Amino acid sequence: MDKIKSDELIKANKELAFQHEEKEKRAAELGIANKELAFQNIEKGKRAAELGIANKELVFQNKEKEKRAEELGLAYKELVFQNTEKEKRAAELSIANKELVFQNEEKEKRAAELSIANKELVFQNGEKEKRAAELIIANKELAFQNEEKEKRAAELIIANKELAFQNEEKEKRAAELIVANKELVFQSMQKEERAEEKEKRAAELIIANKELAFQNEEKEKRAAELIIANKELAFQNEEKEKRAAELIIANKELAFQNEEKEKRAAELIIANKELLAFTYVSSHDLQEPLRKIQTFVSVILENENENLSENGKYNFQRMQLAAGRMQLLIEDLLSFSRISTTDHKFEKTDLNIIVEEIKADLKDTIQGKNATIDASDLCPANLIPFQFRQLMYNLISNALKFSHPGRPSRIIIVSEIEKGNKLNNEKLSPEKNYCHIVVKDNGIGFEPEFSERIFEVFQKLHGKEIYAGTGIGLAIVKKIVENHNGTVTATGELNKGATFDIYLPAA
Amino acid sequence: MNKNGPILIIEDDMDDQQFIQSAYQKLNYTNELVFLDSGEEAIQYIMDMKKIPFLIISDLNMPKINGIELRARVRENEAANIKCVPYIILSTTVAKNFIDDAYSIGIQGYFKKPIPQNELMAILKNIIEYWRISYSPGMYL
Numbered sequence: 233m234d235k236i237k238s239d240e241l242i243k244a245n246k247e248l249a250f251q252h253e254e255k256e257k258r259a260a261e262l263g264i265a266n267k268e269l270a271f272q273n274i275e276k277g278k279r280a281a282e283l284g285i286a287n288k289e290l291v292f293q294n295k296e297k298e299k300r301a302e303e304l305g306l307a308y309k310e311l312v313f314q315n316t317e318k319e320k321r322a323a324e325l326s327i328a329n330k331e332l333v334f335q336n337e338e339k340e341k342r343a344a345e346l347s348i349a350n351k352e353l354v355f356q357n358g359e360k361e362k363r364a365a366e367l368i369i370a371n372k373e374l375a376f377q378n379e380e381k382e383k384r385a386a387e388l389i390i391a392n393k394e395l396a397f398q399n400e401e402k403e404k405r406a407a408e409l410i411v412a413n414k415e416l417v418f419q420s421m422q423k424e425e426r427a428e429e430k431e432k433r434a435a436e437l438i439i440a441n442k443e444l445a446f447q448n449e450e451k452e453k454r455a456a457e458l459i460i461a462n463k464e465l466a467f468q469n470e471e472k473e474k475r476a477a478e479l480i481i482a483n484k485e486l487a488f489q490n491e492e493k494e495k496r497a498a499e500l501i502i503a504n505k506e507l508l509a510f511t512y513v514s515s516h517d518l519q520e521p522l523r524k525i526q527t528f529v530s531v532i533l534e535n536e537n538e539n540l541s542e543n544g545k546y547n548f549q550r551m552q553l554a555a556g557r558m559q560l561l562i563e564d565l566l567s568f569s570r571i572s573t574t575d576h577k578f579e580k581t582d583l584n585i586i587v588e589e590i591k592a593d594l595k596d597t598i599q600g601k602n603a604t605i606d607a608s609d610l611c612p613a614n615l616i617p618f619q620f621r622q623l624m625y626n627l628i629s630n631a632l633k634f635s636h637p638g639r640p641s642r643i644i645i646v647s648e649i650e651k652g653n654k655l656n657n658e659k660l661s662p663e664k665n666y667c668h669i670v671v672k673d674n675g676i677g678f679e680p681e682f683s684e685r686i687f688e689v690f691q692k693l694h695g696k697e698i699y700a701g702t703g704i705g706l707a708i709v710k711k712i713v714e715n716h717n718g719t720v721t722a723t724g725e726l727n728k729g730a731t732f733d734i735y736l737p738a739a
Numbered sequence: 740m741n742k743n744g745p746i747l748i749i750e751d752d753m754d755d756q757q758f759i760q761s762a763y764q765k766l767n768y769t770n771e772l773v774f775l776d777s778g779e780e781a782i783q784y785i786m787d788m789k790k791i792p793f794l795i796i797s798d799l800n801m802p803k804i805n806g807i808e809l810r811a812r813v814r815e816n817e818a819a820n821i822k823c824v825p826y827i828i829l830s831t832t833v834a835k836n837f838i839d840d841a842y843s844i845g846i847q848g849y850f851k852k853p854i855p856q857n858e859l860m861a862i863l864k865n866i867i868e869y870w871r872i873s874y875s876p877g878m879y880l
Contacts, residue, residue: 516800520831524754527754534856
């Protein structure tokens with residue numbers, strides 16, 4: 233029993249001694265390992281310090297990049313602002329151009345009106361007339377505006393060059409930024425390697441670096457966006473330069489056309505002065521001797537009646553008739569020229585009253601011709617009352633004069649306000665309202681081919697022996713309608729009647 | 740106006756003077772008819788005149804001083820102007836601008852020179868009869 237116990241004890245002791253040896257070995261190994269750890273810790277401390285420095289450097293570089301990005305942002309805003317300014321100027325230029333084109337069209341219209349008016353007044357003087365003074369003033373205005381626009385276009389070109397230069401500068405800076413970024417990325421990679429050595433701080437640094445890299449990418453993206461925006465801007469600038477150049481050419485063309493118009497306007501002024509002189513001569517110097525011839529003839533016929541042979545009396549009567557006709561011609565010519573020289577004052581006018589007054593004036597003729605005039609519920613219209621009264625008088629007295637001998641004369645006058653597209657006349661604007669006045673008779677009418685010619689001065693379809701008149705009445709009608717910015721047409725059928733359609737712009 | 744005073748005819752045309760004279764004679768009025776041949780002569784006469792006239796009938800279209808200028812000058816002189824009512828225009832022209840100008844400087848009528856003598860007589864008679872029953876500032880001088 234004891235032997236067994238002592239054997240067990242010896243075994244246990246040997247075991248213990250072995251375990252002790254093992255522990256000492258492990259303790260020695262631990263001592264070595266500890267020394268090594270201490271050494272490694274020192275190394276890590278050194279590398280962490282290096283990383284800290286590198287990080288500070290990165291932060292500094294990042295700040296630098298932010299500054300540059302800010303500068304780029306400011307430059308971009310500046311560019312956008314300049315672009316907006318240029319767009320405004322371009323818009324102003326195109327508006328001014330449209331204005332110019334519109335004024336030009338207006339002037340062309342006026343010139344056309346002038347031509348028509350003059351053609352009528354002095355038959356051979358085809359293409360001249362109207363308010364030449366207005367044209368000259370308007371032309372000077374135009375020339376002034378053209379100069380202004382040329383100045384602006386020149387300014388635009390300078391501003392564009394400036395912009396292009398700034399764009400180049402920005403591209404350079406963007407390129408610098410890209411290089412800096414690549415460098416950053418490279419440094420970041422190096423630092424990541426080192427960071428493996430100390431996990432916690434290295435991980436922080438990695439996160440910080442990723443953040444930085446992300447910020448760099450963002451900045452690169454923004455730089456790239458800025459570069460694209462700059463290119464876009466440069467392209468837009470080129471486009472604007474092209475348009476400015478086109479505008480300059482268009483302006484020169486306009487200026488040339490204006491000069492041409494000024495020349496023609498000057499010619500028209502001279503022609504107008506001549507016409508005014510003619511009007512004065514016919515108003516006084518022609519009328520005075522004519523009146524005296526007429527008075528002397530009437531005195532001779534009255535006082536020397538018994539001393540004259542029958543043939544002498546007859547010849548004096550013929551002289552009286554011819555002088556009377558000349559008087560009528562002068563008076564009609566005068567009223568024709570007066571229509572274009574007197575004031576054009578528009579008033580809201582009741583057409584019914586005008587027709588009633590004319591009916592009263594022509595009472596004897598109406599009774600003599602057994603005529604009826606149907607005019608009721610005529611709409612009020614904005615017109616030059618004095619002129620329109622003459623117009624209606626001319627139309628109604630014409631209808632009475634050219635009544636059919638075989639039937640009682642009947643004149644129908646109606647009026648309505650209608651939109652242009654509902655009226656059968658291509659000269660009217662479809663969306664505008666018109667006061668449409670119709671004067672229709674059942675008289676001798678005329679062949680349809682004369683529907684234009686009857687409005688020309690001195691155009692008569694009948695010999696003066698059959699129908700007295702000077703051929704100015706309808707020319708006056710047309711002129712008055714034109715003074716109202718309206719249109720008049722005549723339709724006729726031989727031996728059936730004539731219809732006059734007047735279209736006046738209504739409010 | 741003085742109903743027994745002379746009638747002044749301002750007329751540069753001798754033929755027209757003759758027409759007026761013969762028409763007036765046939766009317767048998769007793770007022771003296773005084774012809775003034777030009778604007779200058781008329782202005783001289785009006786500024787110097789002692790007698791207040793009954794009527795002044797003036798042409799418009801005259802050389803140097805025309806009817807409008809003459810009327811305007813008379814109007815500037817208050818003493819002469821008060822004697823010159825009625826002042827009537829008798830002209831070949833009835834153009835609107837002449838009529839506007841004439842009435843703007845104070846006239847009492849504007850008539851067109853007619854062709855037949857009997858019409859001229861009718862115009863003169865109407866003017867004279869109308870003013871015979873009218874009152875005017877010159878009557879209180």
